[in-house]
Amino acid sequence: MDTTAASSSGAAIDCAVEPDALFIKRIEPLLATDRPKTCNTCHLSGVDMEMFVQDTPCQTMACLESKGLVDLKEPEASVVLGWISRADPQSPLIDQSVIDEEYQAFLAWIEATAECGLCWSGDTPCGEPSGEKCDEDEAAPEWVDPGDCSPLTRESLFRHKVYVWRDRCFPCHFDSTDFDAPKWIATGSCELGSLMTMRNVLERGLVDYDEPEQSLLLLKPLAESAGGVMHGGHDKFADKSDEAYVDFLAWISREVECSP
DSSP: OOOEEEOTTSOEEETTTHHHHHIIIIIGGGGOTTSOOGGGGTSTTOOOGGGGOOSSHHHHHHHHHHTTOOOSSSGGGOHHHHHHHTSOTTSSSOOHHHHHHHHHHHHHHHHHHHHHOOOOOOSOTTOSOOOOOOGGGTTOOOOOOOOOOOHHHHHHHHHHHTGGGGGGGTTTTBTTSOOSSOOOBOOSSHHHHHHHHHHHHHHTTOSOSSSGGGOHHHHTTBOGGGTOOOOTTOOSBSSTTSHHHHHHHHHHHHHHHHOO
16 A cells, blocks of 8 residues: 655655654654743633644644644645744744744644645544633633734633633533534633634624624524524523623624724
8 A cells, every 4th residue: 555645845755654753753842841832922821732732643633633723735724833923033932943943843744644644533533622611710810901903812802701601602502512503612621712712703704894783693692682683592692781792792893893
């Protein structure tokens, strides 16, 4: 059985060896606990790549792919590469050489996998959902909104204004359940769950940029008597004074304001 494939440069690669070898040689050293990581400089309270690492490189890549963080059809469009390139080179722990090293290592690994295909199969590549609570669900200090349009602020605002209310949509819309409903709420670690849920909301068109108050993210949970639309999962916002409705609208309004 031929296990070779052509890389993006045209050179033949050994698919039985190359993707795993790239991970061991170039990715594992980047995940050392004493090494600063670019993802930690610009996302919430630290989206650490170690949270995706599984028992083998094959399963780790499958986990990243299942979360939509790598794009095997268009490797350079992978979300994880965008996260790395967004790191601030002025950070005390991060300089341009760190950013470039991580970016090129992950790109090479993703490209090799794109050529060879995923080598892991299973229902839960990232393991079973942890079910952990986010810090704001407990007695954490109140988050202070800086009021700007930076990616970090917009993502943090989503976590504190939308994701924090996710239990109102349980269990129907959670990706960890079997209910016959759109699965737009991601589970797992709090940081990743919030980021992926925000991505799902935007990709599914649940935000109306022309008329923010007509966004389905608001109208579906809102009682029809208060102006909502039909929702098979019963009312989640009694009316527009509901605290969750107010928070959802605050995030939507900022997202619309900050979008080109």
